[in-house]
Amino acid sequence: MSEIVKIALIGLGTVGTGVARVLLEESERLTRRCGKQIKLAKVVVRDKSRPRHIDLPDEMVTDNLQDVLDDESIQIAVQLIGGINPAKDYMERLLDSGKHVVSANKALLCEHGEELFSRAREQGRTIAFEAAVAGGVPIIHVLSQAMVGNQITSIEAILNGTSNFILSEMFLGGRDYADVLREAQELGYAEADPALDVDGTDAAQKLGLLTQLAFGTKVSLDQFPRQGIDKLPLEDLLYADELGYSVRLIAVARLLNEQLEMHVQPTLVQLDKPLAQVSGVNNMVALEGDVVGKTWYSGYGAGQNPTASAVIADLVDTVAGRSDLIFPFMDLWSDRPARKVLPAEEIRRRYYMRFSVLDQPHTFAEMADILGRNQISLASIIQHETPESPEANGESRQIVPVVIMTHMTTEGRIRAASAELAELKSICPDPVIMPVLD
């Protein structure tokens, strides 16, 4: 008879239900893989009366966290509630009462990870959080174990499945943003309030966690450029394709002369690169290490089962005692000096820009002059011929799109030029500007 380890589940929503199902249905499998029997002892929910998609004995379910805190026989808490409150308070109380914690909450760990990780360490407990980043893709295991021989030099990643689904469906179906967003919500990919998904916040939180692990540096979200896909017209996906690129919401953290370059932005990726080929709700992380070179990891970035797979891996690590030998050596409390984050203005890339300009003499000369004075040199320009408009009396005055690809330049110059261009009467406000991943 193998030893029994009692655990509690805090939260029985999308992910919690998936985890409970694996625990109940695959208990033989899990016992074989950690030598101990994992027994689900308590489940904490907010509303006990809500119907559930899983059958649990009544006495197992409670709406009172204290029932778990008071039960010393429960060694591990799998906490699967979102947001900061009461998730933070719960996690602290669980750690203080001596439980190891498994969590999927990237918002909480990105914002309050430092305190929580330290608290766990002081209590001699562990926090495992594979499911917080990239769903079923085991990037935390990779960073904290498989890549220990390396200094990671670059992370380039697609970390938000909803955004990637929207971008790939817009392009493939020739559909607009609002239309595809609705479908994503119907399919359960996007939340009822999808703001954090599509405005880049969710991807930035995940990048924050990866950055801490890979570079031993805690970076807050306001320290790097962040932009979502929520204002992106279909038109630009089509122009990008014409130029040989796919548009993806790319999160980047890389070392550049010992500084950290970071950003989360809709980005042009050359069509033959692996990141350009990730479609639907998949995520991908491209990791470069100074010993291993470049490696890629991909799979479903969210969803009940992929996320449950990641939670179970952490739980089994914790039951087997492995988390005790992984967590203390993660780069979460580096005593080395934090790396400086490269100021946004100094980030060097190529850029895609689309302006809507009044088709009249001299407009292009004015634009080119502003770009030139800001030392932005142009690599290519697309302006498709538009039909002459008969009313215009030979002087056509239509609004026409002009698409420009720049040579290498800096975010600072692009911002300065944009400000000047916004003053021109012959150019409509709100040009679309996206960097290129090289």
Place this chain on the structure above:
Amino acid sequence: MSEIVKIALIGLGTVGTGVARVLLEESERLTRRCGKQIKLAKVVVRDKSRPRHIDLPDEMVTDNLQDVLDDESIQIAVQLIGGINPAKDYMERLLDSGKHVVSANKALLCEHGEELFSRAREQGRTIAFEAAVAGGVPIIHVLSQAMVGNQITSIEAILNGTSNFILSEMFLGGRDYADVLREAQELGYAEADPALDVDGTDAAQKLGLLTQLAFGTKVSLDQFPRQGIDKLPLEDLLYADELGYSVRLIAVARLLNEQLEMHVQPTLVQLDKPLAQVSGVNNMVALEGDVVGKTWYSGYGAGQNPTASAVIADLVDTVAGRSDLIFPFMDLWSDRPARKVLPAEEIRRRYYMRFSVLDQPHTFAEMADILGRNQISLASIIQHETPESPEANGESRQIVPVVIMTHMTTEGRIRAASAELAELKSICPDPVIMPVLD
């Protein structure tokens, strides 16, 4: 002052030199990541007088394994010599003398893994072997930790970097096999005797190891179809492309009605699938689990540094004590009944076939008749028009290629039809036949 763990390196060739360099140059990094100081105490080579690409104190290097066996202060041996003899004997003696072992030797572990793993287990020692499969891609960590919640249902992989380099260079450069093989050897990708790389043996050995971990079943190489890329003409890569496929050396192990379907063959892969896009010496493993769904892992499949990265990860796991909590739970000594391997004849796929036929009346009817009688139905046919040959007096008698894509059929029917077709006078011997990965 952190605890010191003494280790020995057995073999200082390509990989060994890479490992020694990381140990010496990145000792601070490694100490931080396992809490102990790893001290390279002894290096065993065959020929002490050979010049080395790394500077080591004379007294560290020996040509006598006994020096390591006798030194009780050495806790871990990193064994990086290839082949079976004396590698097997060495590993047994190292385990018997109480050392943990890290190895990259897939040939040895595929052929004698069962005995060696059991021996380690009896001695309370561990064998870690991340570097034995897919170089820098941490697929062993993924299978033994990150995917523990899953029953793996399918492995589809590119596991031999040399073969993949040759196939992608042949296609991209329009070059023939012999020409690219020479380049691969010059670049150090292919060994002086590249037979095991290009005939599919190396990939099959790696698939054998993955199969054991994923399905708890030891399969010997003669139990499944294995074919290399060493006889593949450029022509077929071009026809495949015309049909929308890329040719890759694909290793497959998947569950089909509780049986194991396995094969290593040059295979047509649809151009938009991730496996089709792997180029150069990269490897990729596509893993499907019953909880996580499909996930992909890729990176350099061989080479000094990528392989060293994998060895170091295992070494750090072993030093940190994690291997003690991973190795015993790997599916290496399943007491469950082994899964049956699906007989080759019953493997169901679509197939690509190219015949060289004498361009005369009735040839095609004869071919079609044989295929039809073997219940192979045709999905598409390519026969490009050839110029009429003037000498042929209207009856052209050239040899022309006919390319056929079949509908789903079995390996058994394909083999039966091939045998009959070989009898036809109007068809040249040795058609090219490759399965399609669906």
